[in-house]
Amino acid sequence: MTSEPRTDTRARIQEVALELFAKQGYEKTSLREISERIGVTKAALYYHFKTKEDIAASVFEDGLKAMEEMLVWARTKPRTREARAEILRRYCAVVRDGIGRSRFIQQTDQQSMPGMERFFAVMYELNALLQPENASTREAMQTGLAIHSLHFGWMKMRALSGGDLTEDEFEETLMGIVLDILP
Amino acid sequence: MTSEPRTDTRARIQEVALELFAKQGYEKTSLREISERIGVTKAALYYHFKTKEDIAASVFEDGLKAMEEMLVWARTKPRTREARAEILRRYCAVVRDGIGRSRFIQQTDQQSMPGMERFFAVMYELNALLQPENASTREAMQTGLAIHSLHFGWMKMRALSGGDLTEDEFEETLMGIVLDILP
Amino acid sequence: MTSEPRTDTRARIQEVALELFAKQGYEKTSLREISERIGVTKAALYYHFKTKEDIAASVFEDGLKAMEEMLVWARTKPRTREARAEILRRYCAVVRDGIGRSRFIQQTDQQSMPGMERFFAVMYELNALLQPENASTREAMQTGLAIHSLHFGWMKMRALSGGDLTEDEFEETLMGIVLDILP
Amino acid sequence: MTSEPRTDTRARIQEVALELFAKQGYEKTSLREISERIGVTKAALYYHFKTKEDIAASVFEDGLKAMEEMLVWARTKPRTREARAEILRRYCAVVRDGIGRSRFIQQTDQQSMPGMERFFAVMYELNALLQPENASTREAMQTGLAIHSLHFGWMKMRALSGGDLTEDEFEETLMGIVLDILP
DNA sequence: AATGAATGAGACTTCATTCAT
DNA sequence: AATGAATGAAGTCTCATTCAT
Numbered sequence: 001m002t003s004e005p006r007t008d009t010r011a012r013i014q015e016v017a018l019e020l021f022a023k024q025g026y027e028k029t030s031l032r033e034i035s036e037r038i039g040v041t042k043a044a045l046y047y048h049f050k051t052k053e054d055i056a057a058s059v060f061e062d063g064l065k066a067m068e069e070m071l072v073w074a075r076t077k078p079r080t081r082e083a084r085a086e087i088l089r090r091y092c093a094v095v096r097d098g099i100g101r102s103r104f105i106q107q108t109d110q111q112s113m114p115g116m117e118r119f120f121a122v123m124y125e126l127n128a129l130l131q132p133e134n135a136s137t138r139e140a141m142q143t144g145l146a147i148h149s150l151h152f153g154w155m156k157m158r159a160l161s162g163g164d165l166t167e168d169e170f171e172e173t174l175m176g177i178v179l180d181i182l183p
Numbered sequence: 184m185t186s187e188p189r190t191d192t193r194a195r196i197q198e199v200a201l202e203l204f205a206k207q208g209y210e211k212t213s214l215r216e217i218s219e220r221i222g223v224t225k226a227a228l229y230y231h232f233k234t235k236e237d238i239a240a241s242v243f244e245d246g247l248k249a250m251e252e253m254l255v256w257a258r259t260k261p262r263t264r265e266a267r268a269e270i271l272r273r274y275c276a277v278v279r280d281g282i283g284r285s286r287f288i289q290q291t292d293q294q295s296m297p298g299m300e301r302f303f304a305v306m307y308e309l310n311a312l313l314q315p316e317n318a319s320t321r322e323a324m325q326t327g328l329a330i331h332s333l334h335f336g337w338m339k340m341r342a343l344s345g346g347d348l349t350e351d352e353f354e355e356t357l358m359g360i361v362l363d364i365l366p
Numbered sequence: 367m368t369s370e371p372r373t374d375t376r377a378r379i380q381e382v383a384l385e386l387f388a389k390q391g392y393e394k395t396s397l398r399e400i401s402e403r404i405g406v407t408k409a410a411l412y413y414h415f416k417t418k419e420d421i422a423a424s425v426f427e428d429g430l431k432a433m434e435e436m437l438v439w440a441r442t443k444p445r446t447r448e449a450r451a452e453i454l455r456r457y458c459a460v461v462r463d464g465i466g467r468s469r470f471i472q473q474t475d476q477q478s479m480p481g482m483e484r485f486f487a488v489m490y491e492l493n494a495l496l497q498p499e500n501a502s503t504r505e506a507m508q509t510g511l512a513i514h515s516l517h518f519g520w521m522k523m524r525a526l527s528g529g530d531l532t533e534d535e536f537e538e539t540l541m542g543i544v545l546d547i548l549p
Numbered sequence: 550m551t552s553e554p555r556t557d558t559r560a561r562i563q564e565v566a567l568e569l570f571a572k573q574g575y576e577k578t579s580l581r582e583i584s585e586r587i588g589v590t591k592a593a594l595y596y597h598f599k600t601k602e603d604i605a606a607s608v609f610e611d612g613l614k615a616m617e618e619m620l621v622w623a624r625t626k627p628r629t630r631e632a633r634a635e636i637l638r639r640y641c642a643v644v645r646d647g648i649g650r651s652r653f654i655q656q657t658d659q660q661s662m663p664g665m666e667r668f669f670a671v672m673y674e675l676n677a678l679l680q681p682e683n684a685s686t687r688e689a690m691q692t693g694l695a696i697h698s699l700h701f702g703w704m705k706m707r708a709l710s711g712g713d714l715t716e717d718e719f720e721e722t723l724m725g726i727v728l729d730i731l732p
Numbered sequence: 733a734a735t736g737a738a739t740g741a742g743a744c745t746t747c748a749t750t751c752a753t
Numbered sequence: 754a755a756t757g758a759a760t761g762a763a764g765t766c767t768c769a770t771t772c773a774t
Contacts, residue, residue: 027208028210041760043760043761141340148332148339164320181328192733224734235770391576393574398763417765417766504726514697514705543730547694580749591756592751595748595749
């Protein structure tokens with residue numbers, strides 16, 4: 001006999017929170033909504049997490065860690081065009097993976113979501129690592145747009161262009177375009 | 184002449200609302216904040232606008248009208264590469280102009296901001312008009328990314344890349360990149 | 367015709383808050399209780415005061431001001447026994463007056479009530495002014511006990527010893543005792 | 550011998566509760582705070598005590614018993630000035646002892662702390678026993694103030710007048726003053 | 733053209749308490 | 754002897770909105 005598989009409320013909270021934050025935004029999602037969806041009281045959320053911000057932070061944690069790990073690796077690479085393309089490819093995989101779990105940063109650009117500072121720090125360094133050495137203004141902008149296009153592609157386009165492409169095909173097409181943007 | 188020097192509270196409301204919505208988002212901006220900033224009571228806002236949504240809608244109105252007018256013109260154009268590039272150039276001007284007033288759709292992607300449906304409709308048609316005839320999936324995606332890069336460029340990059348470029352230079356550089364993305 | 371005597375909710379809030387804070391303490395008194403007693407919603411309290419602490423502070427304000435004014439006068443007095451006795455007599459009147467409005471610092475010794483710092487500052491200086499010059503430890507203690515006995519007398523004993531004395535008689539008796547304690 | 554070295558959580562709870570109740574008051578002290586300080590869960594408190602009130606009551610128990618025992622003895626005494634002074638002296642010792650464990654009734658005057666009724670009953674009878682027979686109103690008040698000064702002296706002054714006196718010296722000085730108040 | 737006063741709904745959070753294990 | 758998970762009630766506070774003046 002094995003012990004009943006505990007319904008692991010904590011994980012359910014993260015799951016549901018993720019879904020609702022993505023769909024309606026952090027502000028618009030109330031703890032009442034989350035708890036009702038799970039079938040516990042609001043107070044139960046506070047048993048598992050200290051604050052609402054804490055829930056949000058925990059939801060981002062995995063994705064952020066994956067990004068930060070990737071950065072560690074990326075820092076060792078030279079700034080050749082080839083190496084930079086490789087970094088971008090790997091970053092694409094990280095994003096895709098994060099997306100797989102759920103569209104996790106639909107609201108990337110919003111200051112209101114807690115725990116975003118770390119995300120911005122990652123973005124900042126990634127941007128630096130993807131630029132050629134002594135990048136011109138134009139090249140710097142191209143790099144920024146490449147990264148953002150990658151995000152936008154996964155977050156928004158994947159949903160819209162819907163069924164006609166498999167995820168692998170979508171990735172390939174997106175990377176094709178994005179690598180053309182990267183200087 | 185008779186009319187007292189209009190203090191035009193109505194315009195001030197729009198102005199301040201615009202600024203705060205852009206900085207902190209629609210949800211996070213309270214009517215109290217807006218009214219305090221202007222130096223009137225919350226109730227005064229209700230003399231000029233029916234609801235908070237109404238304020239938001241009115242703030243977008245000008246920008247949206249400009250976009251819709253541009254669309255009317257764009258519809259008459261053929262789908263040649265040259266014509267499409269011209270449309271994009273003109274759209275760029277519209278965005279820039281909207282930006283000039285204030286970064287007005289920083290949170291483009293958010294459903295929570297009221298009056299967004301009309302904006303999405305514009306985006307949808309613009310996207311269609313900018314694609315070559317019988318566009319491939321890749322070409323469709325390129326078009327979407329070109330438009331979004333235009334937005335992102337003005338909304339976010341302009342602020343960051345800061346002082347080294349005049350607005351005209353920035354526009355030129357951005358359009359150079361974006362036209363390379365457009366199929 | 368005169369305008370209807372506005373029921374002045376603000377004053378009622380202070381009145382009721384004072385009563386409840388005194389009876390049950392600051393912590394135990396909820397805004398719900400106050401507002402229900404007055405017949406308004408909790409939100410109405412927030413129209414008149416920024417926070418619960420604010421209500422408490424405003425309730426103390428008058429009494430504190432009276433004390434501080436008295437201090438200003440007391441500072442000009444010499445430290446003769448006679449002058450000190452006069453200060454104590456005047457302080458007695460201030461306390462009595464404060465009591466008259468309501469027993470306003472029943473919980474003097476509690477840190478939890480906001481706005482108490484100012485009260486403690488007053489106590490501290492009063493204590494200094496009431497001591498003879500170069501007071502011995504014993505004299506310092508006597509001064510402290512005299513002040514505290516004054517408080518305790520008005521706050522607690524007046525209620526208990528109830529009806530047999532008029533307020534004037536009570537004051538006379540209390541002052542008689544307290545002046546015997548003062549060195 | 551069999552019993553494991555008792556970690557005596559029960560005693561630690563009382564100890565910590567005492568400290569926190571004294572420092573912040575009963576209301577402001579939460580069971581979470583107590584349990585965290587000890588390093589057990591809140592639920593553990595409920596193994597040892599039925600309710601929060603129960604904890605408070607148990608904390609007062611020793612001091613109250615000491616007082617009640619003293620009362621038993623005091624009842625047998627005549628009402629001569631000498632005997633009454635002796636009672637007061639002994640009561641002083643009891644208070645000092647209670648203080649030694651911790652400042653246990655800093656908030657004496659608060660109704661919110663459970664188990665206070667018994668304490669008030671003791672005070673009431675003590676007050677009666679310390680009055681001369683057929684006491685005048687003034688004498689009754691003097692008695693009350695003497696008792697309260699004793700409390701206040703130990704609870705508040707001891708802390709403030711700090712280091713210059715040993716506990717024995719402090720007691721002597723305080724009793725000197727208080728016996729002058731007692732009629 | 734605007735204010736002063738108020739409301740009702742709902743937000744986040746904390747608390748004492750319970751109970752199966 | 755104690756924990757992990759949860760609850761229900763209550764708390765403070767904020768918000769968009771209304772309405773008589």
